[in-house]
Amino acid sequence: EDGGSAYLTTRVKTLAALKGEFGDVVHVTQGVKNGGAPGRYATEDPDRYAVLEPGRQYVVAVQSGSTAGTSGTEAWAWYAEPADRGLTGEREHWQEAIATPPATAASSTCEDVDASAG
Template identity: 40%
Template structure:
C-alpha cells in the first residue's frame, strides 16, 4: 500500500472516529494535518464548533474524481468546483474545490455518499452550505479541502448566513487541539 492510499485510509478513519492525524507526500513535499474532533453528521452546533470554515457556495461544475485529492488510485474521493457566495467562518478564496468521500464503483459521473447523512452530492448551478474540516480554504496549488457537512441552502444565501452566524456565535468553544497544516 503506497503513501497516498495510507493517507486516504487514515483520513477516513480520523473523520469517522472524530480525530486523528494523517500525512501524505505530494512529490517531494510531505504534508501533515490533524483532525480535531471533526464530526461526521454531528449537530449544527458541533459542526460550527469543529469546522475550520463554513460558507454558502454555488457548484460551478460537476463532482468528479480528482487525482490531486490524495491520489488517482483513490476512487472514493470526488471534488466539486464551487464559487463562494457568503462566508460565515474562515477566510475562503473566491473559488475552491470541495472534496468528499463517496462509495466506490457505480456508473461514471454517478456517486453515492459513503460516510455521512449530513452530506449531499453538489449539482452545478445549485447553492449549498458547506463546512470544511481539514484543508486549505485559500485553494493554494496542490491543496485540497474536505467537507464534513454539505446541505442545500434552503434559506437562501442571506438566510443561511444569518442562521449559521447565530449557530457559530452560540456554539461551545472548540476543544484544545493542535490543528496543523505543514
C-alpha cells in the same frame, strides 16, 4: 478510487464565507460511493453530507486542507448541505446556531469502548 475508498473533488465558487477565509474558488474533496447511475455518486449520510452538484448552492464546512483556493490545493468537506434558505437566510441560521449552546452538553468520554476489556 484509492484503496477501496472513492473521492470526488469539486471546484466550488465561494459566494460568501460564513466563518473563516475562503478563496474565490476552492477545490473541495468528499468521500463518496457509487450512486447507481453512471457518473452519479452518493454518501452515507446525505442529510449532513450532500454530494456537491454543479449549479447548486451549498453550505460547506471544511474539516482540513487549504481554503485559500491556490492552485494544487484542496479542502476536505466535513459537512455539506443545500443552501435552501438563500444566502442571507443561511448566514442568519448559522450565526444563530453558533451562538446558541446545544441542548445537551457534549461528553468527552467514549461510551462505545469497554475499558475493562483492555
